[in-house]
Amino acid sequence: SQQGEEDPQALSIQEGENATMNCSYKTSINNLQWYRQNSGRGLVHLILIRSNEREKHSGRLRVTLDTSKKSSSLLITASRAADTASYFCATGENAGNNRKLIWGLGTSLAVNP
């Protein structure tokens, strides 16, 4: 089942611009993760933010989490052509040994040189 809904579905920007993607979810979560997928390949973990955190940085990535609105955003600053990929959010639920992640549909990002 899909829980996260990324917004926008597709985003096209110029190199050097910032890219912002949003993710909304429905249930109580333990953490929220962002993954990146290059065309037709496996997903790569980018960053994890826990439910008690509001903001986290990793290099050019900035993630925010608003649990009251059940939403998260991923900001990529100073984008590069190599950032072209699909970006997915995944939520980890609070359910004991339930370690299943629930995925959104993804945002397709195109960074034009």
Next chain:
Amino acid sequence: DAGVTQSPTHLIKTRGQQVTLRCSPKSGHDTVSWYQQALGQGPQFIFQYYEEEERQRGNFPDRFSGHQFPNYSSELNVNALLLGDSALYLCASSLGPKSSGANVLTFGAGSRLTVL
């Protein structure tokens, strides 16, 4: 340090056939999850294996089955293939539920299945 390896990378089958996909987890990981990803969609959770048992299952029919071996590697079997089974099948490994950390997944490159 080897990551997650999957085989085969591509395969073509016809309707009604059976397929077996294989996955070796990242060194140190003991849990394997399988996902189906249709073109333009997000990953759909099929099931997760830990300690050689299926621990969780997504909304997939019994035609989808799996196995985990003592060395933590895993297989995904799909019987009676349908055209709609055409997809990228992703294997992801992680630390098991006894780990105190969050469930961060390491993915393989996937097996692209085409059913004709």
